Amino acid sequence: MTMHKITEKLRRKNKDQYRLLGICIFLSMLLVSSFAMMFFSPSIQEALPPGGDTRKLMWLMLVAVAVGCLLFTLYGSSLFFRQKSREFGVMLALGAEKKELSRQLFSELRASVGIYILSGLAAALPVSYLIWLLFRMLVIDTQQMQYRFGIAGVFAGLLFAVALSLCILFLGIRFIRRADIMEILNAGRKTEMIREISPWSKKLGILLIVSGLFLAMAVPQLTVRLFRQGMPAVWNLTWLVCAAGLYLVILSAVGQSRKGKHPETYYSNIISTNLMRFAARQTTRNMCVISLLVFVIVLSAFWGVMYYYSVTEGGSDMPYDYSLHYPAGEAQMGEEEIRELAEEYGVEMTSFEELDSLELVIRYTGRDMDEQRRYFDVEYEKLASFVSASDFARISGSQVTLGSGEYRTVAAEGSPESFWTDYDCLNAIRFSGSEEEMKPRFMGTVECGNLNLVSDPFAFVLADEDYRRFAEGISEEGKEKHILFNVKHVMETYDFADALKQEMTARATATSNHYTLYDAREEELALAEGRDYSYAGEIDLSPDNPRLIQEWKYAPFSKVLLQAEAMEMVAVFVLLSIYVSAISLTAAGMMSYVRSITIAMDNRQLFEDLKKLGADRAYVKQVIRVQLRRIFAYPVAAGCAISGGFSLLLTYFNDMSLQVFEVKMLMAEILLMAAIVGVMYGVYRGAYRTAGRIAGI
């Protein structure tokens, strides 16, 4: 019998401790590495705009999941060391050298931690691939959705593994440095007592959460709108106010108990409450991490829904079901051909309008931001579309009165003014082929989403006489043709819409082969100044190109096409959001489960004592249930409430209004929360059963 054999036997006997630590490490590695592999896959990296909000949000979520998983594993490790302390203390008391014991401990840790880290990392690749595959099978399968492996994901996983190992090493060293044998011997039975929690801590916590959300989400938008000054990056620290509030709310939920108006409830829960109070700090930290993960779950899912809605709902308010536009010089489809195609597909047209627009050089005032986040007005020069008042009245069905030298801006239906460009932004319109300009007067807005869609910053309406003056001598290159029509049962006309799109792409020439944001005047100015023009070049005009509608300047608009291809257009983003949600949900579920099991294990003796005092099975069950309910309910409620507030403030302060589709998105978020509650309830039931088994009831 040697020390090695003794250690081996103790390890076998205490395999539950090792298994728990292993599960924590394996799951953390699996979740973070598979997330990183997915995020750093070239398929995702190419889809995310560089420097865009989506990319920033993804980083935020990756960091949040990594921090959550790290804390989860540290919690598992601290449990491991706590249980190990008795063994360590006995050995020290019997004269074992600390040096020798730490050598054994680290050798054991190296072996077990190493195995679980490598297994987690190894499992991450097939798991990320399988989830991707599942998504393609169940949701959408496009060319863009090919899984491509990115080595950066593995490096990110390795980086996390190093961080994880260092943290466990740190805990191990701290454990060994506790030289006081008495403390080590007592550590397994040591409980922590918190200071009395003030009765106002919950109210203060809620106040801090609301204030934190307001400070972090609303104040930066308000300063921009009121003072034209963005807040510095350090302002993000105001999130800590929210975090402090969350801590207080959870702490009071865990450790506060007063008779108040319901003494029956107080006495009924007295055992559970006091059991939780003895490990309040640890439990609170744990529950805060779970809340953070629930926040990530909801936020990520909401973000996916937001992406989908922003594409599908963008066209639902348009007055025309279909609208096409193309350079007047291009031989595209006319009324007769479109009607023939419609007839071929059995589509009945209910209205049909055609009009011309002039593409004129304008100077307009927009807004930009400098490096100090100061917003300032700047004048831009580019092309914009102009239609005559009579044409607009014809297609919109509403009277437009304009005198010479006046203009109206075409806005989208129900859409609020953007911060970046005011409706009265137009400073001057240049006559074609000359330096002469008109400085028109703003007379308000008119609405037609179909026209608003085709010109940046806006399309404009001119009085007929001004329109005629600008049209004089303008070449075909300076004109565009617009076709707008409605059909019966638009959502049943997908085949016709697809055929129309195919026909248009087939007829498109180099004249119209441009990116959506391409502007001939901007290109001209850039080249004259010797700058590169970023929107130059041709796009893939094949009808199979899933990004055609987003990329092509002259892509036909159709409600049915937009709806049908919306998922294709945002598939990568939706996949990513579902993936992040799934990962965070798994982590949150696991953490809550492990915490519940720990409670049952730690209090096993107390349950026995309660039985000796005459408690029946039902009472012991209730003691367990009350604790588990708190562990599950509070973080889920807090996470959902904070993410709900976040989404509400985000959507409102984005344009200082709530549109119908945004309200729909928020409703969808509530449904998502209900789904999360459902899943967590399932985990709670499982944890309750296992805890009951451990408690012997």
Added chain:
Amino acid sequence: MLQVRHLSKSYTSGSLVYPVLKDVSLRVEKGEFVAVMGPSGSGKTTLLNCISCFIPHEQGSIVLADQDISDLNETELARVRNRQMGFVFQDFMLLDGLSVFENICLPQIIARRPVVQMEEKARNICRLFGIEKIMEKYPVEISGGEKQRTAVARALMNQPYVILADEPTGNLDSKSCKAVIDAFLQAKQELGATIFMVTHDSFAASFCDRVVVLKDGQVYGELTRSGGRRAFMDELLNTIRTLGGDSDDNA
């Protein structure tokens, strides 16, 4: 064998300093069975923890077999604990994952002694304490008395100069308590063990050769057993009563 000279120890809480041991001196001879008694807060357990070097002391020295163990480094202390001291704790401190036999072997396993001799010795000690039938059992499968006898057996494995016992009968019923005291007496008589026991149990202390009484961190007095056990216990109870302290009387 064991000498405690002018030992002082205090605890601090914030800016307050609480002296727990005040200039305590005592001596335990080879083969002697000595108990320390006293009311709660008198410093009994602190004294034992200082002697074990589990906690540091501020003044004084502890001499074990002519060696001052107060200023030993960690490695030297580990060696002293393994070879020269044996410990018996109130809550047994057996490793649940090891059998009774393996728990008893632990001190020699740590000392890397030859296996054959170690096992032979462990078997002999088990036989001596009447626990050979439970050798293969695990702590969870045996009674409190058996656990403590196992702990006494473990403490004797390396033939230490002294056995330090902290409330060894504190968690036991009177029958088990007697069995553990018998184990100590057997160790003293048959193996010549020196035992230093902290207890508040007058019944257990009445089996000792001598009892040191502590009060408020100081040695209040010493009682040496000269006659029968019952008379000695009465004497102990009277002394404790005059101190106004707590004591269990299992007799």
